[in-house]
Amino acid sequence: MLNVYLSGEIHTDWRDEIMAGVREQGLNVAFSAPVTDHAASDDCGVAILGAEQSKFWHDH
Numbered sequence: 001m002l003n004v005y006l007s008g009e010i011h012t013d014w015r016d017e018i019m020a021g022v023r024e025q026g027l028n029v030a031f032s033a034p035v036t037d038h039a040a041s042d043d044c045g046v047a048i049l050g051a052e053q054s055k056f057w058h059d060h
Contacts, residue, residue: 005031
């Protein structure tokens with residue numbers, strides 16, 4: 001089995017297209033990827049560390 005991490009931008013469905021193509025070909029590939037829910041990605045620091053006083057740090 002091949003393990004593939006699909007990193008990159010999260011605003012289009014390119015990951016779904018790649019995974020569908022691999023399934024159609026019957027290849028033995030396992031995929032993983034970053035969080036692609038934009039709000040969840042932006043809020044992960046707040047969820048782990050709590051709210052920030054400055055909005056700048058909310059998304060950095």
